[in-house]
Amino acid sequence: MITLTNLSKIFRTELIETHALRDVNLQINEGEFAALTGPSGSGKSTLLNILGTLESFDSGDYLLDGKSVKGLSDAALSQLRNEKIGFIFQSFNLIKDFSIYDNIELPLRYRGLKAAERKQRIEQALELVGLHARRDYLPAQLSGGQQQRVAIARAIAGRPRILLADEPTGNLDSLMARQVMELLEQINQQGCTILMVTHDPDQARRAGRNIQIIDGQLHDSTMYEPLATQSA
Amino acid sequence: MEQFIYYLKVSLLSIKRAPLPYALTVFILSVGLGVFFANATFYYQLNSDPLPGKSDKLFFPMTLIAPYQCNDCRPPRALSYSNVQKLAASDIPSAQAAMYSSAGYARLTIDQPPTPARVRVTQRDFFQMFEVPLLHGSVWADDNAHNQVILSRSMALKLFGRTGVVGESLVLDDRNFSVIGVLDEWQMLPRLYDANGRNHLSPTEDIFLPLETGYDLNYLSNSYSQTYDDTDYRQLATEGRSGALHQLQYWVQLDTAAQQHDYQQYMQSLAEDEKAAGRHPAPINNQLVPMNEIVDYFGDDPGDIKAFALVTLLFLVVCLFNASHLALNRYLSNQYEFSLRRALGANRSQLQLQMLADVLLMTVFSLLGALLIGYAGVSLMNALLPQNSLFSTWDLTLITALILAALVCSYLVTLYPSLRASFGSLNQQLKE
Ligand SMILES: Nc1ncnc2c1ncn2[C@@H]1O[C@H](COP(=O)(O)OP(=O)(O)OP(=O)(O)O)[C@@H](O)[C@H]1O
Ligand SMILES: [Mg+2]
Numbered sequence: 001m002i003t004l005t006n007l008s009k010i011f012r013t014e015l016i017e018t019h020a021l022r023d024v025n026l027q028i029n030e031g032e033f034a035a036l037t038g039p040s041g042s043g044k045s046t047l048l049n050i051l052g053t054l055e056s057f058d059s060g061d062y063l064l065d066g067k068s069v070k071g072l073s074d075a076a077l078s079q080l081r082n083e084k085i086g087f088i089f090q091s092f093n094l095i096k097d098f099s100i101y102d103n104i105e106l107p108l109r110y111r112g113l114k115a116a117e118r119k120q121r122i123e124q125a126l127e128l129v130g131l132h133a134r135r136d137y138l139p140a141q142l143s144g145g146q147q148q149r150v151a152i153a154r155a156i157a158g159r160p161r162i163l164l165a166d167e168p169t170g171n172l173d174s175l176m177a178r179q180v181m182e183l184l185e186q187i188n189q190q191g192c193t194i195l196m197v198t199h200d201p202d203q204a205r206r207a208g209r210n211i212q213i214i215d216g217q218l219h220d221s222t223m224y225e226p227l228a229t230q231s232a
Numbered sequence: 233m234e235q236f237i238y239y240l241k242v243s244l245l246s247i248k249r250a251p252l253p254y255a256l257t258v259f260i261l262s263v264g265l266g267v268f269f270a271n272a273t274f275y276y277q278l279n280s281d282p283l284p285g286k287s288d289k290l291f292f293p294m295t296l297i298a299p300y301q302c303n304d305c306r307p308p309r310a311l312s313y314s315n316v317q318k319l320a321a322s323d324i325p326s327a328q329a330a331m332y333s334s335a336g337y338a339r340l341t342i343d344q345p346p347t348p349a350r351v352r353v354t355q356r357d358f359f360q361m362f363e364v365p366l367l368h369g370s371v372w373a374d375d376n377a378h379n380q381v382i383l384s385r386s387m388a389l390k391l392f393g394r395t396g397v398v399g400e401s402l403v404l405d406d407r408n409f410s411v412i413g414v415l416d417e418w419q420m421l422p423r424l425y426d427a428n429g430r431n432h433l434s435p436t437e438d439i440f441l442p443l444e445t446g447y448d449l450n451y452l453s454n455s456y457s458q459t460y461d462d463t464d465y466r467q468l469a470t471e472g473r474s475g476a477l478h479q480l481q482y483w484v485q486l487d488t489a490a491q492q493h494d495y496q497q498y499m500q501s502l503a504e505d506e507k508a509a510g511r512h513p514a515p516i517n518n519q520l521v522p523m524n525e526i527v528d529y530f531g532d533d534p535g536d537i538k539a540f541a542l543v544t545l546l547f548l549v550v551c552l553f554n555a556s557h558l559a560l561n562r563y564l565s566n567q568y569e570f571s572l573r574r575a576l577g578a579n580r581s582q583l584q585l586q587m588l589a590d591v592l593l594m595t596v597f598s599l600l601g602a603l604l605i606g607y608a609g610v611s612l613m614n615a616l617l618p619q620n621s622l623f624s625t626w627d628l629t630l631i632t633a634l635i636l637a638a639l640v641c642s643y644l645v646t647l648y649p650s651l652r653a654s655f656g657s658l659n660q661q662l663k664e
Contacts, residue, residue, distance in 0.1 A: 054575055075579045082577020093572050097245050107576040109238065154576070 001161070001193060002028040002051060007060030009046055009216075020046040022216045023060070028195060030161070033188040035207035036197045043216040044197045045166055051195065052085050052164050053077045082111050086155030086192075088165040092147045094139040094154075100126070101135045104154045111158060125153035129183060145176025152183060156192070163187065165196040169203065181206060239589035246566060247593070257558040258594065261641055262601025264551025269602060269634050270609025271544040274537050276630055277433060278527075282420045283363060287524040290361060291484050291492070292427055293319060293499060294519040297506045299476055300460045301513045308458050309427070309530065310478040313447070318502055324495045325484035327357040330443055332453040332479050333426060336405045338439060340391055347390060349404070352437040353446030361485050362425050369398035369413035377444035382413040387438035404439065407449065427481050427526050431455065447472050453479035483523075496520055552641060560649035567653045587650045594642035595635075602638055 009021040020043045028034060036044050049055035050062065053069055062069050064084070069077065081087075094103050104125055108118040126132045129149040131142075139147050148168060155163055165184065169177035181203055188194050196207065204210045212219040247254045281287050294307035297315050311319070316330045331354035337346035356372045358364070359382075367385060372378050381404065388395045388411075391402060401410045415436075422432035441451065450468045457479035459465060465477040486492045499518040506512040521529045563570075573583060 052575065054571075075581070078574070078577050078579030078582075081575065087575050093568070093575075095569060095572070097249055106573070109235070110573070110576060110578045110582055112235075115234075158577070 001030045001065055002026070002195075003061075003063040003066075005061050005063075007050070007057050007062060009043070009050060009055070009057045019216050021050070021057070024213075024216075024218050026211070026218060028193065030193055031188070031191055032209055033185070033194045033207045034196070034209040034211055035204040036195060036211050036213060037199065037201075037204050038213035042213045044213055047213065048164050048166050048195065048197060051162075052087055053081055078110070082107055082158060084161050086158065086160035086163045088148070088151050088155050088163065088168045090167040090170040092139070092144075092151045092171075094147055094150060096139055099136050099138060100131060100142070100150050103139065103150060104157050107154065107158045121157045121159070122153075125157040128156070128186075129153045143176065144172050145179055148172060148176070148180050149183060152180070152187070156187060161193060163192050163194045163196075165194065167197050167199065169198070169200065177203075236585065236589065239586050240593065242586060243589045243593050246569075246590075250562060250565070253558055253562050257555045257562070257645065258597045258601055260551050260555045260558070261594070261598040261638075261645060262605050264548040264555075265598060265602035265634070265638055265641060266605025267609055268544045268548040269606040269630075269637070270613060271537070271541050272633070273606070273610055273630060274433070274613065275541045277421050278537065280422065281524060282422055282424055283523065286363070287424075288522050289485055289487050290523040291486050291495070292519075292521045292523065292526055293482060293484060293495070294521070295319075295499060295503055296514045296517045297503065297512050298460050298478065299511070299513065303515060305514065305517070307517055307519055308478045309481075310453075310456050310458060311480045311482050312476055312478045313473045313480060315478075316480050316482050318506075319482065319484075319499070322495065322498045324486070324491055324498060326487050326491070327361045327485040328483065329355040329358040329361060330480045330482045331355065331358060331425070332446075332457075332481055333431075333437065333455050334441075334446065334451040335454050336439070336451070338387070338391060338402055338404050340402055342403055342406065349387065349438040350435075351404075351439045351441055351446075351451065353441045353443055353451055355443050357485075358425075358440075358483075361483060362420060364418055365416040367414045367416040368396055369411070371413055372442055375443065377448050378412075378442050379407070379409050379445065380412040380442065381409045382415065382440040383411055384415050384436055384438050385417055388414045390438075404441075405449075422527070424523050424526055425481070425483065426455070427530065432527070492520070548641075552644060555641075555645045556648055559645050560652060563649040563653040570650075570653045583650075587646060590650065591639070591642045591646045594646060595639045598642055599635060599638040602634060606634070 004024050004026040007021060007024045007026075008019070011018040011020055024047065036047065038044050046055065050057050053072075064080070069080070072080070095106070098106075101122060104122045105118055108121060113121070122135075123132065126135055129152055131146060131149055131153065134142060134146070139150065142150065148171075152168075163184070168184070169180050172180060177200070184194055184196065185206070194207075196203075198204055198207075283290070294309065294311070295315060296305070296307040297318070298308065298312070310332070311330070313330075320328055320330070331352060334351045334353055336349050336351050338349040339346045352358075355375045359366065359371045366382075369382070371382060372380060381402070383391070383397070385395055388397050391397075392400065395414050397411050397414060399410065401408055403409075419436050423434060423436070424432060426432070426434075448469050450466065452466065452468055457465075457477060459478070460476040463471050463475045463477070465471050465475065468477075471477070484495065486495055496518070499520065500516070503512055503516045503518055507516065519529070570583065573586075578586075
């Protein structure tokens with residue numbers, strides 16, 4: 001469902017050019033759970049942002065569901081982000097003074113869903129992440145793991161087909177990280193494609209596929225067949 | 233609509249997040265707008281047309297019929313009594329009245345303490361020409377001397393405690409007068425009939441006295457007068473009507489272009505006759521200025537108010553920059569939220585609606601502030617410039633202008649910062 005061909009990204013500042021991505025070729029199929037690993041500064045976030053259409057690219061092409069995103073208008077890109085893609089960030093990015101409920105509602109608002117429909121979807125998402133009882137709390141009143149679960153609820157409430165997660169467990173201790181991983185696996189099993197940046201080799205191994213990126217270049221995707229079957 | 237209420241709520245929430253910088257932004261904007269509008273009020277009142285539809289039909293004639301030799305001079309602002317008589321001999325105008333301002337002391341009986349009164353010495357057509365509303369009684373029957381006064385409503389209330397006082401008598405400077413008329417509430421603004429200078433924003437006179445009586449009783453003009461010989465004109469009753477004391481403002485009503493043309497003609501031949509008789513040594517220079525050009529003609533547009541208007545405009549611009557700077561900081565500290573909204577699928581127009589909600593709230597708050605500060609400013613200026621003691625009346629036009637200005641300023645203050653914030657690089661913000 002995602003096809004990148006010879007995609008390159010260069011950040012230009014007045015003094016230097018950074019080749020964040022060089023000739024990246026990548027194919028991600030529907031239903032995959034892929035981990036993206038690599039050293040710091042290798043271009044993982046950049047790749048994720050391009051996939052999420054938050055960032056433009058300089059050359060190559062990006063086909064989403066067979067259609068190129070090049071030249072799409074702002075409105076079309078926004079709609080694409082809103083309906084097909086869910087984002088999860090390392091720092092949760094919840095709005096501090098919005099309740100849990102209001103935070104999850106945000107993308108649904110932008111989609112223009114009716115109040116009843118919004119309510120139903122939010123409750124479903126809250127149910128899934130197990131935070132139904134906390135719907136009126138503020139983010140600060142939750143633990144880090146709970147906050148990340150709220151962020152996940154927000155990302156999936158719009159029922160996206162792809163979930164892009166940038167170090168979703170980077171700010172969590174190992175117990176909470178495991179809970180979040182389990183949640184992501186559960187979501188994946190329901191059919192959602194997931195691409196996750198991680199520094200944790202264990203997590204990478206739990207994913208069905210490991211994509212390595214070094215210095216902006218993609219190294220062969222390694223399949224951890226034995227481990228993947230073990231964990232399944 | 234429900235969505236826009238949601239945007240308003242979101243705006244309010246983000247204000248609550250950092251109320252102090254926001255309050256400061258609103259305050260700066262309010263001060264700029266308030267001060268500007270306090271001044272604009274004066275400027276606006278000063279330049280408004282007090283008699284729409286008539287201000288181009290009332291004319292102020294001036295001639296150089298004076299024992300004065302000069303080659304290049306303008307005619308004096310005021311006419312002598314004898315010149316008014318010569319002009320008044322014409323029956324071209326539909327109405328005409330000579331007048332001047334003076335002052336006196338009024339009371340009901342001689343044993344009471346006197347009340348200072350501003351007096352307009354004038355003729356009967358004055359009331360009709362300037363559309364002065366009468367509440368009780370009538371104006372004088374003719375332009376002869378009468379011991380009859382017409383009172384302003386506030387003077388009637390001050391002296392008698394009521395307005396229905398036609399037929400009552402009062403003492404003006406130790407002489408008895410009977411009241412024949414009481415005006416309704418009336419304020420011409422700017423008060424252009426007093427074409428003698430910078431009194432255009434001062435209040436209506438308290439007492440109206442017939443011109444002939446004013447001369448008989450030695451009421452001298454307390455604003456503009458000019459003499460061309462050394463006669464002692466304090467003896468107004470005996471000397472004022474014949475000599476060259478120029479103290480009369482004179483207005484004629486010329487309704488049609490034909491009347492205006494004829495009157496100009498009349499003034500021209502009058503000046504020529506006077507020249508032939510040796511009473512007009514200077515070159516002929518007649519002026520017939522319509523009321524709506526009188527301020528320009530005399531250059532009475534008060535320079536200080538104009539300069540002040542400019543200063544307050546600049547001040548407003550400075551305030552705009554400051555407020556915009558503050559707002560920028562506010563938005564930049566919230567920038568990650570813009571990026572987040574974008575990442576969650578908000579398109580630019582949805583963000584702009586959010587911004588519109590911000591503008592709307594900013595407008596409401598700064599408008600309230602500006603009204604308060606503007607009102608305080610007008611009161612302060614009334615205290616500082618009592619000769620312009622305007623009754624801070626803000627009419628619909630002015631209020632509408634203020635609302636529009638607040639809207640535009642709020643928009644400007646919000647526009648640049650939120651554009652900056654919404655076009656910022658997305659990935660950078662969300663990384664933190
Ligand atoms: N907005 C930007 N302007 C200029 N250079 C940038 C920008 N964003 C990223 N870069 C550069 O691009 C390269 C890749 O950055 P990226 O954030 O994708 O790395 P990363 O793999 O996510 O690293 P980390 O693991 O530390 O999060 C880095 O060298 C970075 O300095
Ligand atoms: Mg990164």
